[in-house]
Amino acid sequence: MSLVGPLILATFLFCVGIYGVIARRNAVLVLISVELMLNAVNINLVAFQNLLFPDELAVSGLMFALFIIGVAAAEVGVGLAIVFNMFRNRASVNVDDVDLMRW
Amino acid sequence: MEALLDYAWLVVVLPLASAVAIAAFGKNLPWKGSELGIASLAISWVLSVLIAYQTFIMSPMEEPVEFSYEWAPMGSEFVFELGMLVDGLTAVMLLLVTTVSLMVHIYSREYMHGEKRFTYFFAMLSLFTFSMLMLVIANNLVQAVVGWELVGVCSYLLIGFYWEEKSNQDAANKAFLTTKFADVGLIVGVVVLSAGMFGLDTSTPFNIREINAAATAGELSTTTVVLGMLMIFLGCMAKSGQMPLHVWLPDAMAGPTPVSALIHAATMVTAGVFVLARLFPVLAQSIVVMNVIAVVGVITLFFGGLLALVQDDIKKVLAYSTVSQLGYMVAAIGVGGYTASVFHLFTHGFFKALLFLGAGSLIHAVHSNNMSDMGGMAKAMPYTFVTFIIGTLALAGFPLTAGFFSKDEILIAGEIWAGAGFATGHLVYWVGIAAAFVTTFYMARACFLIFAGENRSHHPPHESGKQMVGPLVVLAVLSIASGYIFSPVWTAEQNFETWTETEFITEETVYPFAADADEGGEAAGIPGAGGIQGDGVLAAGSEPSVLAAAEDGELTVLHGAPTWHFDLLALLLVVFFAAVGVAWKFYGKGPPDRDPTMQMGPVTTALVNKYGFDAFGYRYIVVPVRDTWARAASYSSNVLIDGAVSGVGRVTKNAAFATYRVLDQKVIDGGVNGAAFSAAWWSERLKRTQSGNVQRYAAALVAGTIVLVVAFAAAT
Numbered sequence: 130m131s132l133v134g135p136l137i138l139a140t141f142l143f144c145v146g147i148y149g150v151i152a153r154r155n156a157v158l159v160l161i162s163v164e165l166m167l168n169a170v171n172i173n174l175v176a177f178q179n180l181l182f183p184d185e186l187a188v189s190g191l192m193f194a195l196f197i198i199g200v201a202a203a204e205v206g207v208g209l210a211i212v213f214n215m216f217r218n219r220a221s222v223n224v225d226d227v228d229l230m231r232w
Numbered sequence: 233m234e235a236l237l238d239y240a241w242l243v244v245v246l247p248l249a250s251a252v253a254i255a256a257f258g259k260n261l262p263w264k265g266s267e268l269g270i271a272s273l274a275i276s277w278v279l280s281v282l283i284a285y286q287t288f289i290m291s292p293m294e295e296p297v298e299f300s301y302e303w304a305p306m307g308s309e310f311v312f313e314l315g316m317l318v319d320g321l322t323a324v325m326l327l328l329v330t331t332v333s334l335m336v337h338i339y340s341r342e343y344m345h346g347e348k349r350f351t352y353f354f355a356m357l358s359l360f361t362f363s364m365l366m367l368v369i370a371n372n373l374v375q376a377v378v379g380w381e382l383v384g385v386c387s388y389l390l391i392g393f394y395w396e397e398k399s400n401q402d403a404a405n406k407a408f409l410t411t412k413f414a415d416v417g418l419i420v421g422v423v424v425l426s427a428g429m430f431g432l433d434t435s436t437p438f439n440i441r442e443i444n445a446a447a448t449a450g451e452l453s454t455t456t457v458v459l460g461m462l463m464i465f466l467g468c469m470a471k472s473g474q475m476p477l478h479v480w481l482p483d484a485m486a487g488p489t490p491v492s493a494l495i496h497a498a499t500m501v502t503a504g505v506f507v508l509a510r511l512f513p514v515l516a517q518s519i520v521v522m523n524v525i526a527v528v529g530v531i532t533l534f535f536g537g538l539l540a541l542v543q544d545d546i547k548k549v550l551a552y553s554t555v556s557q558l559g560y561m562v563a564a565i566g567v568g569g570y571t572a573s574v575f576h577l578f579t580h581g582f583f584k585a586l587l588f589l590g591a592g593s594l595i596h597a598v599h600s601n602n603m604s605d606m607g608g609m610a611k612a613m614p615y616t617f618v619t620f621i622i623g624t625l626a627l628a629g630f631p632l633t634a635g636f637f638s639k640d641e642i643l644i645a646g647e648i649w650a651g652a653g654f655a656t657g658h659l660v661y662w663v664g665i666a667a668a669f670v671t672t673f674y675m676a677r678a679c680f681l682i683f684a685g686e687n688r689s690h691h692p693p694h695e696s697g698k699q700m701v702g703p704l705v706v707l708a709v710l711s712i713a714s715g716y717i718f719s720p721v722w723t724a725e726q727n728f729e730t731w732t733e734t735e736f737i738t739e740e741t742v743y744p745f746a747a748d749a750d751e752g753g754e755a756a757g758i759p760g761a762g763g764i765q766g767d768g769v770l771a772a773g774s775e776p777s778v779l780a781a782a783e784d785g786e787l788t789v790l791h792g793a794p795t796w797h798f799d800l801l802a803l804l805l806v807v808f809f810a811a812v813g814v815a816w817k818f819y820g821k822g823p824p825d826r827d828p829t830m831q832m833g834p835v836t837t838a839l840v841n842k843y844g845f846d847a848f849g850y851r852y853i854v855v856p857v858r859d860t861w862a863r864a865a866s867y868s869s870n871v872l873i874d875g876a877v878s879g880v881g882r883v884t885k886n887a888a889f890a891t892y893r894v895l896d897q898k899v900i901d902g903g904v905n906g907a908a909f910s911a912a913w914w915s916e917r918l919k920r921t922q923s924g925n926v927q928r929y930a931a932a933l934v935a936g937t938i939v940l941v942v943a944f945a946a947a948t
Contacts, residue, residue, distance in 0.1 A: 229924060232919040232923075
């Protein structure tokens with residue numbers, strides 16, 4: 130099986146995620162972009178698992194993917210909580226408005 | 233007991249400690265500090281007696297106790313030591329100095345009672361004693377010079393004790409400057425000797441034992457010995473009052489009488505003779521040195537004694553008698569009478585201290601130094617009278633007193649020396665006898681003027697108190713007893729000679745210039761290279777005398793146990809009674825209207841003017857120095873040297889300012905400030921990267937990752 134397809138997909142998703150994280154102003158969309166990048170990694174992990182151990186019952190790549198999904202869920206939880214507090218304090222979810230930690 | 237000698241340094245240190253303690257808190261003590269001085273001297277005295285007992289009775293030793301530590305190491309090959317050397321000679325001096333000093337301390341309590349600088353006086357007495365002991369116990373010449381100079385300083389301070397009077401200041405200055413002038417010679421001599429030692433394999437060129445050993449072994453060149461010892465002798469001349477440098481000694485009478493006793497008996501004038509005795513093995517290498525010493529001594533012993541004839545001041549009579557007696561000691565050194573000289577030093581210390589303290593007792597009673605103010609004191613002051621007469625008899629050498637044994641020993645040394653063919657021996661013998669007449673005469677004159685006739689004082693005389701009479705009695709006993717340790721009544725195995733013999737002056741020691749190179753020199757292990765070879769410079773035509781003490785007629789340094797010389801005894805008795813008789817004729821009935829010593833025409837003129845030494849010194853030394861040299865010195869000091877110094881200072885100051893302005897202000901401060909400013913400048917700009925904007929951080933993170941990835945990719 131060719132790796133090209135999944136890798137291109139993963140790269141595309143990752144780049145979209147990076148763009149989202151850097152360019153979007155909305156904090157919720159930034160979080161979503163992070164999810165995109167995590168899932169791009171998941172695709173990679175699954176693709177390489179399939180490539181390297183096609184016939185065996187080794188599941189290390191899949192296990193990582195599952196972990197990442199779990200971590201992503203937790204991350205979204207924490208992130209949304211921050212966004213919530215942000216909104217309640219500033220009536221805005223624009224990340225540009227949150228620059229208290231500056232010189 | 234043997235271990236006791238290791239603690240001999242205590243004898244020296246105790247007076248120093250008491251001097252410091254008296255100076256520090258003496259005034260607050262009940263006896264104003266005098267108890268400290270007396271206590272420390274008493275302990276020192278006991279120790280000295282034990283040391284003397286050890287070195288004399290227990291084991292007369294040839295191997296001295298010496299130890300030292302490195303005072304100032306000058307590199308690996310040259311060390312200044314600080315140490316002590318204890319042998320019989322040291323023990324004799326320790327005993328003499330501590331005994332006399334203790335007596336003077338006790339005596340001074342009453343004599344100086346009520347003086348306003350009482351405490352200061354006692355501090356100085358102790359310091360003076362310490363200085364002399366330091367000189368005596370030194371194991372190297374540098375330390376000896378230190379002690380020597382301290383003695384000079386202390387004598388200066390004590391002679392000028394009544395400094396309110398200009399004449400006393402002058403006397404102190406005179407004493408100080410005269411001795412200091414000669415001390416230059418001493419130091420040069422010490423340096424010359426040690427320079428001679430530098431050629432040898434030693435790291436301690438100043439060590440007295442090593443110098444003596446080298447000299448005895450003939451390793452020092454003739455030049456070193458002659459030049460070094462003559463220069464040292466110059467120092468001894470001033471310190472021990474040899475003509476023509478005796479001029480300070482009579483003037484030193486300006487000090488309090490106990491100080492005079494101390495100076496004349498124990499702590500000052502004896503220093504010169506002691507150093508000569510200490511370095512006797514060196515000077516015995518050269519007949520030239522010995523002749524110079526003998527001649528100077530003979531001149532001093534005779535002409536110094538004559539000066540006492542015309543004095544009215546009792547202390548000046550005694551001062552000139554000291555000059556004369558020191559002449560005997562020095563002359564004895566010059567004619568090989570090592571033992572005789574030290575012995576006379578020993579006995580003279582006691583009876584001269586006795587005489588001075590007796591004179592002090594008289595002065596205390598009549599408030600005048602002049603014999604013309606005394607008279608008839610015998611009844612009023614019986615103790616002073618008897619002890620003073622004993623001292624006088626000892627000084628005059630009356631048979632069976634201490635002075636008799638010691639002075640006769642000197643005369644016999646001269647006789648032996650003459651017998652070995654040296655003319656200076658005759659000189660010492662005959663001039664010594666003539667001077668004995670002079671001594672007896674002026675002392676008899678003094679005694680008649682003081683004790684006989686009617687009282688002429690304005691104060692009714694009274695006997696002094698116990699603290700003054702006590703020392704007089706002790707010293708009177710010693711003035712007789714001290715003679716017997718080197719007399720025919722003492723054993724031949726243990727006497728003063730075996731006591732004072734050192735490792736270099738033993739029974740076998742002979743003179744390199746006197747011994748035939750074949751016999752004596754080699755027998756004693758002396759190659760004789762250091763001295764003048766042959767039969768002696770002055771030996772032509774003489775035959776060795778049967779009087780020479782050694783059995784084979786060979787001339788040895790030590791003369792063996794003394795025997796009776798009844799011919800000399802008879803001669804001296806005649807001289808004594810003649811002198812007393814003449815004195816009785818003139819002075820027995822009280823002071824004559826016309827004092828015969830003042831009626832001798834030009835002789836009297838010469839004596840009253842002290843042979844013109846003082847006038848000469850004033851005209852040709854004091855005046856030029858004061859008016860010309862001092863001005864030149866002041867000019868060179870104030871203008872030349874000060875100018876150079878301040879010039880250097882100014883240059884240094886300007887250079888320092890330039891350095892400050894350029895190096896310090898510009899370079900160093902600029903660097904430091906620049907670092908601070910650039911840090912501020914950069915931080916002002918770099919801080920803007922910390923924008924607080926999360927997305928910029930993320931972008932930077934991404935950019936950094938990309939850079940790293942590219943870099944790693946390029947690397948692989």
